[in-house]
Amino acid sequence: MAIIHIDGKSYDVKEGRNLLEACLSLGIDLPYFCWHPALGSVGACRQCAVKSFKDEKDTKGRLIMSCMEPVKDQLRISVTDQEASAFREQVIGWLMTNHPHDCAVCDEGGSCHLQDMTVMTGHSYRNYHFTKRTYKNQYLGPFLNHEMNRCIQCYRCVRFYKDFAGGKDMDVFAAHNHVYFGRHKEGTLESEFSGNLAEICPTGVFTDKTLKQHYTRKWDMTYAPSICQGCSLGCNIIAGERYGSLRQISTRYNGAVNGYFLCDRGRYGYEFVNSPRRIREIAIRNSTLATITADDALRHLKDKLTGGRVIGIGSPRASLESNFVLQQLVGQDQFYLGMTHTEHDLATLALKILKQGPVRTPSMQEAAAADAVLILGEDLLNTAPMLGLAVRQAVRRQPTQDAMNAAHVLAWQDAAVREAMQDRNGPCFILNIQPTGLDEIATRAYHAAPDNIARIGFAVAQVLGAPVTVITDLTEEERQLVQQIADALSAAARPLIIAGYGMGNEASLRAAADVSWALHAQGKPAMLSFTMPECNTLGLEMLGGLRLDSAVDAVLNGEVDTVIVLENDLYRRMDKHTADHFLKHCKDLVLLDHLYNATAEKATVLLPAGSFAESDGTLVNNEGRAQRFFQVYGATGAIQESWRWLLQLGAITGNERLRHMQFLDDVTEAIAKRQPVFAGIDHLTPPADFRIAGQKIPREPHRYSGRTAMQANVNVSEPKPPVDDDTALSFTMEGYRGEPPSSMIPFFWWPGWNSVQSINKFQVEIGGSLHDGDPGKRLLEPNGNSNGNGHIPWFTDAPEHFVPMAGHLLMVPVYHIYGSEELSVHTPGIAERSPGAPYIMLNPDDAKRYEVAEHHQLQLAVNGHPYTFTVKINPALHRGMAGVPVGLQGIGIAEVPELGKL
């Protein structure tokens, strides 16, 4: 600790940070632009100037940039000093010389860091009276607007896009006061993280294009703290609504999970909520679909549910609450996990390893702090993008440390560190079936068949001391690679192993576990991270249930009368033929879902289910962290949360297990009580009766405008605002104005801080955790009793070497950040960026053998059914394999790996 003196007062602060962070952490308002807690300091904008004094006697002092000044004991500064304040005001004056002052028509207006800082410095009179320079803007694709005239040249965009996120297609051009931030040529920004520019840019240069389609000011939205449903990582988001449509997703800072950022699938994939394909009415199908009332539907279903055998099919994209209530409604023995059998196997295995093994699964921020990384068969940027971003940070750890030692710089001195480390990266090994976007930062990237990747993993484990069946037939190249990986992992202080669903290959998970356990046995705090296919796969697996195949069997055997499907399109869980067959044999099919999908076409009863924006619920991410999301707005029309529908079904059928359950808290309490793995999830967020100063937490900023007029075209008397009985959040602007508990922050706002930068005010220290801890609760901790091999035995058997099979292709999954996920493709921009038509990816040798070339059609039989695909050639793909883009619309195959016959 160091004692520093600021304007005559002394403070105890942490050494090693910079003075700007220290001041902000102390709650002192100091303006800044170019510094960002995740990007560090470069000293470009000169906005954060303060006066520094040599000692008590020094009265003159000199201006310093606080972001560039390391905190040292007995530092003596003044923030309020007249010269320092005048200089800061002048900096705004300079920045405004060319700024268009177009706040009234700027999307950033009202949530603009430049506005906030202008007010903070007191700059209110314009002295510059010459002409302004103007720029041409660029088309940057479906996600971002570009308005360069508003640029204040803080360089944050390029520093985030290039340096932090590894983007290549954006830069700064020209010099002096002509510098331009954009692309070499107009076109779509390709980075998976481009959307963060809208938050990184302190003014209105880069703004959210999807928001612009239905623009609303920040203060005019109703917000809720939510969780991204785009993949298994569970990034924290803020979702904003107005007039019954979801308008924007932005980052909800979580110091343990996603930090300051989101990926573009997460940020932009929300439009399905507003989709014209939404199921909004309750419908029943006789020969055609007819709308009915809720009462009629419940009465109709009461007969069905009490009359015959009922089974429920849950969903890895539905909340724990909805899955649980379904399970209770139909009974444990009638509850099926709605996953493909591969997903089911992988999830079961992953959970077993995480629950019983000795190695910890890291949070994303812990993963970013790893100093050596081994990835076995994951194309992270397409399967778990933000974890890919964490790996990008992890590879900088070792060189950063070296730079700090050699050049005596601190980690936040961003430019100095980058100059000292140049392009060096720490150890990172990426093994995958085809090249990945992260290969460029890998020490070695190796492309092989899934089983061969697993074998290399096992061989590494063996070198590290795991009792694995000796693997003999590695090539010389592979042997060297194995040794190199083993050496790097042994030399690291915090090695991280990543595997997951990306190859659909269980052996790679086992190998990953072995490697991490072997490192653990060497006494290292190794980390093991498994990606999961969907936002609640792990939660569903923890809840437990039967395999989907047995549901199919039960129905085909005629044992079942009614099937209740929860938020699931079964055509994504089985191939088209099986699904058709299965659904044909369901006598009654009750579907609760958001969108009119293929399963909905077969349903006999459709219940409109609230999306994440219209529901409260809990998800368990790949880390085993349970996190709560909240309704953004009261569902319109007949839509309600799935769990509420199911509770109503329970009530009408007199279900004992669901008795006394009515509200969200009742459900979470029951889950926690009945299933010990979920202990504590009833306290993830404060209960519905939680009040601060007797008040609820408002979902709307206190400047929310026009409430009394919003419905004036319908009725001049103001409607009664909806009441939220489930949570401590209110649907209005009335309520407690201060800081809410960290798990319930609907939006970041602080007096004088209208932009996202207000996050500073909610953190214990800058870039650290939120005031009362980062939200969420880890449900899985490593088995502390175990040592070395732990309570779970080592996996000793490596798979056989992959041998191509004559006349067959092993179809392996290929994932696309845009396109593979079911709901996000209903955002036009995401659909535009998806690869479109399904394809099959072949090695050139195979293509030659089967006499096809790029763009040709290839017919394959899978499970006896013919499929035709367009050929794509990829020399990195192993012979005998075929890459198939999972989840793309029209693919017809849901289950890979699978053998395809030519």
Place this chain on the structure above:
Amino acid sequence: MLTATEISRIEHELQQVPVKKAAVIEALKIVQEQRRWVSDENVEDIATLLDMSADEVDSVATFYNLIFRRPVGRHVILLCDSISCWVMGYEGLRSKLMELLQVKYGQTTQDGRFTLLPNACLGCCDRAPALMVDNDLYRDLKVDEIESILMKYE
């Protein structure tokens, strides 16, 4: 497409630097030497050769004022407009040049022969005013010498 000469000269430069990127300015110079200016396509080709993105290359190319990202004439006139030449009345030369060539700064003559650019100090302040045509430096200039200088360039 870069020519074989360009590629081999750039590859020669690559041997002098520890990372490929470090040769980008040399590469731009080489291409400009051959073609007088650097087109978007050249930027992309250099990027490919140096394992960079076109954006990265262009970021560097557009920073430096003597990498021309727009076509220039067969000869480039760089007129020094810095302090000593200003004191010694370079403006007379400027007017004369503009009159003779019928161009403003940044423009190329109709016949594609000259491009006229202003330029910072040429480092011969004791012999001001001065200008450069391509690689040739002219010092102690008088307005009436301009015409005969221009005649030397086809």
Place this chain on the structure above:
Amino acid sequence: MTEAPLTGHIKDGETLDLRAYEAIGGYQALRKVMQEMTPQEVTALVKESNLRGRGGAGFSTGMKWSFVPMDGKGPKYLICNADEMEPGTFKDRWLLEGNPHQLIEGMIISAYAIQADISFVFMRWAYKEAAAIMRKALSEAYAAGYLGSNILGKDYHLEMHLHTGVGRYMCGEETALLNSLEGKRATPRAKPPFPQISGLFGRPTIVNNVETLSFIPHIMNKGVAWFQSLSRTGDGGTKIYGVSGRVNKPGAWELPMGVTVRELLEEYAGGMQNGYGFRGALPGGASTDFLTTEHLDVPMDFTAIAAAGSRLGTGTMVVLDDHTCPVGFVHNLEHFFAQESCGFCTPCREGLPWTEKILYALEQGHGTTADLEQLDLHTRWLGPGNTFCALAPGAMEPLQSALKYFREDFERHVHEKKCPYGNHSH
């Protein structure tokens, strides 16, 4: 005749080739160093000589070298700053064109002192002739075994390359120069870390000016006392001074450190041209404060000029005569600086164009009293420490001193609503 070790052997318009240079004792210093001296001894000697950098800032050369870590693995670099783009400056060109081997020898000895592996001459693009001369000299030096491996039989290896720039004054700033050599935009780097610790490609690096490095062989040969005896003042050595503007004989001369402004103007530059009077001068290039008639007897060395409120800078003087408008004069300078700002930090990028626009408005007769206040403010706000590098503070030096010494002229522009000199169009 005063001794002129750096330039005395250079005949007008000619270049000393390797043979000519050796004939006048060239490379003897290198021989001596290689045979008799350790790197530490070389640095110590240079430190003792109190040689101060001739690139503008006047930092002690030996001191700078002594910060280079002498242990550790990996390459180290020595760079000769031959970017010379400061308006009004033309001294390095003389050395580069006249005696390239003197510089090369100086660089080899300096590189040896810091145990550098690779060295570069970073030369501005406009010096086409100098570049050709340097290229030839380098191949001569390689051929003679002064460069490459086992230099003069010693276990010391040095590569030397010529890099020619593609414009931008910022390239002369030593950290921006490093970025440019790395193939990046020439924006400056934060200090610390200093280049001596983390420089080119993140490795220890020394950047010195042409004139500074050219002195090294002479100091090795003749020692500290000799070096100091060259000077009339405490700052040792000779200095290349230059004068440009409306004088009779503009040019450059190597003279004892500490000749006075008057001597330079009258004895060497031959006095003002007929009909022109002296109003002031920038003593060391565009980024130094004006000296005026009251400073004519100030000795031109680092210390005395600083005491007179300016800087020795590069030692090449630009004269303001009494027919030339001081406002137009600084307008020309601020135009240059605004153009050459790299665009990285706010005050420089936005502040310089602002001052340029005000000065232009004044010249056009549109300036106001408020504009003058704005100029005053800018000279304060663009001062050292407030901007990222020294470009903008340098740009403010002529402006602030012009506002001080020639205030009346600025005010007349405002009140008369035109340029009272009327002799320059824009």
